[in-house]
Amino acid sequence: MEAKNKIISKEDIVSLYMDEVLEKGQKPKSVYLFAKENDFTEAEFYPFFGTLEALEKEIFRMFFENSVNLLHQHPDYSGYDMKNKMLSFYFTFFEILTANRSYVLQSLKFDRNPLRNLVQLSTLRDSFKEYVSEILTDDFRLEYEKLQKFQEKGIQESAWLQLMLTIKFWVDDESPSFEKTDIFIEKSVNASFQLMNIAPLNHLIDLGKFLFKEKIYSKS
Incomplete structure (x- = not known):
């Protein structure tokens, strides 16, 4: 009772x-x-969720929200530039995913159609894109001032795609402590910011070599 x-x-x-x-x-x-x-x-x-599907979406949004809350508790976070804020988010978010890895893996494989499984990430997507917009600094806006809205949407969408690719990499990662995911995060974030700066493609080449090496060894 x-x-x-x-x-x-x-x-x-x-x-x-x-x-x-x-x-x-x-x-x-x-x-x-x-x-x-x-x-x-x-x-x-029902005061909390209208459907079980809404509950599933909220779980991933809560993973995101907990990550951002932890970041804001760090005294140095507010002074980070955009790249370091993004790196901090990635490492924190994937620590939380790892703490809940069994649930994440189970929930993302219920349907044979991977797109249906990704529906539960739609609320996470909205929250993450808003976060990207919040940390986007003038360093990446000034050169494209006349196309800011178009550019910002492009950055949000490419950042979301990058996060999805990282989740896929993490799901498949069998390395101890998922150390290969940590390497992938650093290389992919560095590469994306190099593109945003229209800088030399060293990081992209580095990332490509890493992915190629992973593909070759995974088949051997």
Whole structure:
């Protein structure tokens, strides 16, 4: 009785959902069954989420939000330039993903169509693009002042694509402590900022060599 009298929170529901996905290896069939099996009512679910799909999207957004909150707790973060803010975000975000790796891997493989699995990342996408816009500095705007809106959207979309590629790399990474993902993050972020600066392509070549080497050794 004591457990049923407890007021369930958004965080409780998220934790219960993640546990159920991991323990059963499948998603709950409905909100009703999910609530019933976890000893709370369906009515207690809806103040936080309209559907189970909305809950799935919120989990990845929460990973993002926790990452940004941790960054802002660091006293030096506000003084970082855009590249170092992005690097800090990547390393923090992937630490959180790694802490929840079993859930992330499970949730991203339910459907044979990878695009359907990526639907749950749509809220993360919106939050990440907003973050990119917030940290975008005049260093990358001034030269293209007349095309700022177009340029900013392009930067947001390319940054999102880069994040998706990094998630894919991390999912496939079997190295200890995912150290190859750390290397990939540094090389890909450096390469993207070199492109934004229209600088020499040394970092792109470096990244290409790394990816080529990984592809060759993964086949051997």
